[in-house]
Amino acid sequence: MAIKTLTIPGFGDFTYDDSVTPTPKFISDGVVQVTRTPTDPDDVMRLSDMSGAFAPIGASYVVIALDSDLTSERRLQVGSKLLLTDGGANNDVTLTVKDGIYLSKGATLTISPTDNISPTDNLHAVDTYGGASSDQIATIDAGTDGQLLFLRQYDTTRDIKVRHNQNSGSSNNILLIESKDVDLDTSWDVLTYVCF
Numbered sequence: 001m002a003i004k005t006l007t008i009p010g011f012g013d014f015t016y017d018d019s020v021t022p023t024p025k026f027i028s029d030g031v032v033q034v035t036r037t038p039t040d041p042d043d044v045m046r047l048s049d050m051s052g053a054f055a056p057i058g059a060s061y062v063v064i065a066l067d068s069d070l071t072s073e074r075r076l077q078v079g080s081k082l083l084l085t086d087g088g089a090n091n092d093v094t095l096t097v098k099d100g101i102y103l104s105k106g107a108t109l110t111i112s113p114t115d116n117i118s119p120t121d122n123l124h125a126v127d128t129y130g131g132a133s134s135d136q137i138a139t140i141d142a143g144t145d146g147q148l149l150f151l152r153q154y155d156t157t158r159d160i161k162v163r164h165n166q167n168s169g170s171s172n173n174i175l176l177i178e179s180k181d182v183d184l185d186t187s188w189d190v191l192t193y194v195c196f
Contacts, residue, residue, distance in 0.1 A: 064093060080104060108154050111135045115163070116172070118142040119149055126184070127154035134159040138166040140174055143195030151191045152184060159185040 061073045064086050076093075078084045083096040106121030111129045115138035128135035137160065143149060153160050161183050164176040174193075176182055182191050 123150045125154040128158045136161040138163045139172040141172045147195040149193040156187050
């Protein structure tokens with residue numbers, strides 16, 4: 001005869017006497033398996049005996065951190081415009097919108113052989129094709145309506161010219177103020193563009 005303990009996730013320790021209680025095994029979702037028939041009706045462990053202590057393991061929970069005991073949880077992540085403050089156990093989790101305008105910085109874009117760039121974020125440095133001393137941008141792909149785009153040169157020894165209206169009627173055409181090309185040829189030059 002020995003007193004043994006079975007640790008049940010989400011509930012805690014279940015202590016039993018192995019000489020009178022079948023050896024239990026936790027399976028999932030509040031199911032406990034026994035390896036032999038109980039010798040006494042009081043040996044049966046029922047979920048109702050545990051006063052609803054089990055939370056369903058397979059349910060869809062939103063969590064702060066993933067847990068290997070859960071099978072269908074979703075971890076809460078926040079983007080760059082939000083702050084997440086976890087107050088710890090038995091406290092609040094707070095989402096706060098950051099003040100001001102925050103833009104996402106993307107990787108350096110290299111101008112294609114066809115004078116095109118494809119931005120993925122709001123802020124990009126732009127480099128010439130093949131490291132040439134100068135290059136031009138005639139079209140911009142992949143922007144979404146209303147997206148703000150800020151472009152600057154990647155290397156101050158490689159000048160970029162952004163061309164006005166080189167592909168009239170095309171969805172990736174560039175229209176610039178005063179219908180003039182824009183040079184990005186110093187570290188201070190930044191082109192602000194609205195995609196539409």
